[in-house]
Amino acid sequence: MTTAQLAEEATARATQHGYSWWLAHVMPAAACSRPVRLRLDARWDDGTTEHVTDDMPDGRLYVACKNRRASVCPACAETYRADTYQLVKAGLVGGKGVPETVTEHPCFFVTLTAPAFGPVHTRVTGTNGQVRPCRPRRFAPLCPHGRSTECRVRHAEDDPCVGEPICRDCYDYDAQAVWNFHAGELWRRTTITLNRYLKAAAKDRGVKVRLSFAKVAEYQRRGTVHFHALIRLDGLNPDDPDTIVAPDASITLELLSSLIDTAATVTRFATASHPRQRTGWALHWGTQTDIRRVRLATGDHDDHGALTSAAVAAYLAKYATKATEEAGHVSRKLTQQTANIYADQDTHQARQLTACWSLGNRPFYYTSQAQREAWDEGWGRLQKWAHMLGYGGHFSTKSRRYSTTLTALRAVRRAFQRGDRHPEDAPPSDADQLGDEAAVTLNWIFDGVGWLTIGDAALANTAAAKARERRRIAREEREESLARK
Known part of the structure; x- marks a missing residue:
């Protein structure tokens, strides 16, 4: 995408009626690189269905992906x-x-x-901070394949x-x-x-x-x-x-x-x-x-x-x-097709992936259902985690x-964002606070991953960056004020 297209998409969104509402709506996931888009339907006990998210900006909810990997988000x-x-x-x-x-x-x-x-080749640093030779050998023998x-x-x-x-x-x-x-x-x-x-x-x-x-x-x-x-x-x-x-x-x-x-x-x-x-x-x-x-x-x-x-x-x-x-x-889960591609490559990473995939292949002579299930629950999982070089923990x-726990930390953060002073005293999420005991079934519908346009992503990420900067400045000013006291 060119800079002109990005500017056009961002301008189109920013000049829309209700842009401030859209920005406030997406702010919980504004900094996310790949937010999850969701739709919400509510089905009442009398058979009526309400599309809850239809009246929201874009007709969707944006939820941060919460991926722990820095290379992803x-x-x-x-x-x-x-x-x-x-x-x-x-x-x-x-x-x-x-x-x-x-x-x-x-x-x-x-x-x-x-x-x-x-x-393997290593980077060795001495106590004086100087980098030493990798593997110095006075009489270096050749390996069985003729390499030094x-x-x-x-x-x-x-x-x-x-x-x-x-x-x-x-x-x-x-x-x-x-x-x-x-x-x-x-x-x-x-x-x-x-x-x-x-x-x-x-x-x-x-x-x-x-x-x-x-x-x-x-x-x-x-x-x-x-x-x-x-x-x-x-x-x-x-x-x-x-x-x-x-x-x-x-x-x-x-x-x-x-x-x-x-x-x-x-x-x-x-x-x-x-x-x-x-x-x-x-x-x-x-x-x-x-x-x-x-x-x-x-x-x-x-x-x-x-x-x-x-x-x-x-x-x-x-x-x-x-x-x-x-x-x-860095890769996603392997398939037989991608495993075959790596098998044709002669690199250290490709050989690691190929080893995991081949070790997880079920033997052809495992014919009974019990044998197949035992293999799939044991060595067969190596194929599931081949993209992680075998580690699945x-x-x-x-x-x-x-x-x-992380759950407790996240609960406190959610309560702070909602403005609750004592999150432990808040009623459970399924409590009927309005006294209406009518049965309702909520159905979350997956709508996709990512922002609808590059312009939306740029506007949301910029707003999130400015919000972080304001919080940082406010925190520094508060710390300076306390230090002066």
Whole structure:
């Protein structure tokens, strides 16, 4: 679309009668890149039907897509990031129903990575901040396919070569796809193992404690998933299990760190049998396990190298809005046609996608209904998540007692937007406040995705940007006024 066409569409909308009404109508989704358009029909118990949205601008309701991925919708992803930041920070410094005494609880920032599936190009930075050669070898042997296993290049941060295998034919793409597919299960088993160790240590000391955590998944440049987790130690009140209390001092920081490291080291399991690997794949964490204490400090790091609560919350929130973009791949769900296209390409990303798709193919000799259903519920799901390089888990999760929930944060925001002072005292959404008990069935009809015209998108996004700027200025002026007082 040309600039002249965009100006024409925007002018046509802005000069329409009722433009202010339209702008106010679309403002809840104005910043969204791909809003969902809905129609609403109401059917009463006497058989009459009312098209509720016919009298609204455009005859539709615009709802923000609420996609968490920044590559899909930056505005909705920013809202998700801010919510995740508040959720994570509340579990570190208190607030949102969490007592402020959690700042005194032992807390660690843990990074668990995938094992190696073959040598890849990396960007190595020394303690002095200088970039080192990628893979220097004095006597570099050739791989079985005749390629050198060394690389003396000092890769730049945006070098597309970073994350690429030294030899694609040597790289174990099947094992990587299986590891991504089972990474969530490996994390679950690790938390079970850690809780068992902690329970035994607490029993020996005659105390009761429990772990709370929040974690996010992040893709490495090579295409594997690794986890960043905040693990906090809490005490256990037998009279009120939902209350967060300080843990006993007998569970020291050194002991908790040792238990986390041991659990990550010993946890391993074998996957179910697969036609390509009858005994299954043995899964475990990689050797690059990082366990760092989190402290309440003013800077990004304190003198002992411990991370601060604000820095950790911002880091986790940032990666909660990302997915496979870091690995150099962005796509929708694969089909057989698109899988065939990737199979004809010889790139690192194409081989990862092809490995996931081929591992999820149902064997031709599975003929019974029970065999087909078992496959589709197991290995067959690899095709469903092939576009995510095999990982189908949640990118942001937490234990129940770590802090508040995204649902609670969103409820407070909706109440604030409606002007309610106490959202918890508001009547339920299905309450008949007018006393009319006539039965009515509401039917939401999907009308499409996106703005009707590019001009509408430009006007809505501009209005949303101006509203954000006004709020930012008002917030800064309020903070300055409070500081002067």
